[in-house]
Amino acid sequence: MSLLVVGSIAFDAIKTPFGERERALGGAAVHFSLAASYFTDVRVVGPVGDDFGEDEYAVLRRHGVATDDVEHVEGGKTFFWACEYEWNLNVRHTLDTQLNVFADFQPKLSEASKQVETLFLANIQPDLQREVREQTQAKLAGLDSMNFWIDSERESLERTISTVDIVLMNDDEVRMLTEQPTLLKAARQIMELGPGVVVVKQGEYGAALFTKDEFFAIPAYPLETVIDPTGAGDSFAGGLLGYLDSQGGATDAATLRRAMAYGSAVASYWVEEFGCERAADLTREQIDERFEAFRRMSVIESVPA
Amino acid sequence: MSLLVVGSIAFDAIKTPFGERERALGGAAVHFSLAASYFTDVRVVGPVGDDFGEDEYAVLRRHGVATDDVEHVEGGKTFFWACEYEWNLNVRHTLDTQLNVFADFQPKLSEASKQVETLFLANIQPDLQREVREQTQAKLAGLDSMNFWIDSERESLERTISTVDIVLMNDDEVRMLTEQPTLLKAARQIMELGPGVVVVKQGEYGAALFTKDEFFAIPAYPLETVIDPTGAGDSFAGGLLGYLDSQGGATDAATLRRAMAYGSAVASYWVEEFGCERAADLTREQIDERFEAFRRMSVIESVPA
Numbered sequence: 001m002s003l004l005v006v007g008s009i010a011f012d013a014i015k016t017p018f019g020e021r022e023r024a025l026g027g028a029a030v031h032f033s034l035a036a037s038y039f040t041d042v043r044v045v046g047p048v049g050d051d052f053g054e055d056e057y058a059v060l061r062r063h064g065v066a067t068d069d070v071e072h073v074e075g076g077k078t079f080f081w082a083c084e085y086e087w088n089l090n091v092r093h094t095l096d097t098q099l100n101v102f103a104d105f106q107p108k109l110s111e112a113s114k115q116v117e118t119l120f121l122a123n124i125q126p127d128l129q130r131e132v133r134e135q136t137q138a139k140l141a142g143l144d145s146m147n148f149w150i151d152s153e154r155e156s157l158e159r160t161i162s163t164v165d166i167v168l169m170n171d172d173e174v175r176m177l178t179e180q181p182t183l184l185k186a187a188r189q190i191m192e193l194g195p196g197v198v199v200v201k202q203g204e205y206g207a208a209l210f211t212k213d214e215f216f217a218i219p220a221y222p223l224e225t226v227i228d229p230t231g232a233g234d235s236f237a238g239g240l241l242g243y244l245d246s247q248g249g250a251t252d253a254a255t256l257r258r259a260m261a262y263g264s265a266v267a268s269y270w271v272e273e274f275g276c277e278r279a280a281d282l283t284r285e286q287i288d289e290r291f292e293a294f295r296r297m298s299v300i301e302s303v304p305a
Numbered sequence: 306m307s308l309l310v311v312g313s314i315a316f317d318a319i320k321t322p323f324g325e326r327e328r329a330l331g332g333a334a335v336h337f338s339l340a341a342s343y344f345t346d347v348r349v350v351g352p353v354g355d356d357f358g359e360d361e362y363a364v365l366r367r368h369g370v371a372t373d374d375v376e377h378v379e380g381g382k383t384f385f386w387a388c389e390y391e392w393n394l395n396v397r398h399t400l401d402t403q404l405n406v407f408a409d410f411q412p413k414l415s416e417a418s419k420q421v422e423t424l425f426l427a428n429i430q431p432d433l434q435r436e437v438r439e440q441t442q443a444k445l446a447g448l449d450s451m452n453f454w455i456d457s458e459r460e461s462l463e464r465t466i467s468t469v470d471i472v473l474m475n476d477d478e479v480r481m482l483t484e485q486p487t488l489l490k491a492a493r494q495i496m497e498l499g500p501g502v503v504v505v506k507q508g509e510y511g512a513a514l515f516t517k518d519e520f521f522a523i524p525a526y527p528l529e530t531v532i533d534p535t536g537a538g539d540s541f542a543g544g545l546l547g548y549l550d551s552q553g554g555a556t557d558a559a560t561l562r563r564a565m566a567y568g569s570a571v572a573s574y575w576v577e578e579f580g581c582e583r584a585a586d587l588t589r590e591q592i593d594e595r596f597e598a599f600r601r602m603s604v605i606e607s608v609p610a
Binding site (some may be wrong): 017086087089130175182183184185202204205206208210214215216217218219222223224225226254257258261291294295297298299300301302303 | 322370392393394480486487488489490506509510511513515519520521522524527528529530531559561562566596599600602603604605606607
């Protein structure tokens, strides 16, 4: 099977109480594709500038991510984002956003990219997401979005949502999009647009899964130390979609629950280092260990007779 | 077995986007004892004023809660608290707090109360919590607290924590108390004071359980409609401690996980009506149903060979 992700490729300046990086490889498409690469063949579409060099390509390629459709914009600069986290890492402040080549991004898909089985539309302008969706034959498609598009392009976003199978957004965004106070009502309202699966990312609290008949929630893996939450949500999405693609795009309840656990396992490693640095020596065996830990820590035994 | 709770008995003025109550029976000890009454014999200690009448006693007595140690302060007024919730029910504003008889509360325990097997010290001044703890022979003791005491009486609170087995607090309070950014480190630091179990309440996200060797988390039960979150945390604590008491005060991993699920099941009903009104027709069978639902919704099947 194969998985395509379309979204941002970035350099991030990140400051947390535990250190900082001036220029960390980042962007939703990077975190997603590296995370998904542990499960399936991944292709990435996104724009970069002249400052994106061999070192950065090498990170993706070492994980087997196909970068043929990374669009190099001559004379351009790569998307840049600066943020700072408070001591309570749930609180993040964006300090700077320079869209650069991302401002005029028009995704172009090669034949290979059009023929993937699974597609993930990371957070980009909803019209562009829809154009990409329509160019692929993907049997399974998911998307993420953000408050900016909910505010400014709600109608387009809702149209795009109607073309995908899985919506994967933060809880605040889900509430904002649906204007529903409970996540259950919000998820049902999103499902009425078309998708059969809604995954609500809840930061340090984990994530919740809604389908027509099912509810499932998984906590974040308990860690002594979190160094940098950047990319946690995108690596979670990458693990989740990557696992689903590796299972032939199955979305039955048991497969979805396992995908949630795999996504959470990957994300739990991601936050142990800055940006996507943890991917450098992360192995599939380590991911499987935390998957098994999630299985053990979720059991509620029945009441003794 | 039997369970004693010491804490506030109150009238609450509550406003949510879905309605309001001018004078709802409330207070941590009330929510806790009603919730715990589904599992074991419960006694309640707390002060009330002349405005606390037969109707209010009747609510407790209908649930079999022993009210002999409710202290009626002649000429006094019952603790009064007014709050308003935003559309996002996670955001609550306190509008008014009138301590009234609660300001001079000095818990007095009857012989029957001193001899309970399980004790819960709801959120009151930490010196008073410790005095109560020392007056009982309870084999299992838990406590709650709040930011106010962490700020103003940290040392006393830490001494009191060292006398109990279970600490049950909100995540923000746990962070504030320990000055640790991750809940795992925060829980370990609390356990170093003495308690073997730390339960972190996370509002709509559920709750997490930490012991020396174990981590377990349970989401809030997914509800279409939440009417009023008031008392959710206290009813959760009541269900949790009530179940543990009913199991002879066992705190092995399987019993603790079931207790978490029972607490969450009770809390999920509590928020369906204002204050503790849902208790009026809530049955143990209904609680067991949601307990079983939690069991089903928590399973992660192993990866097919």
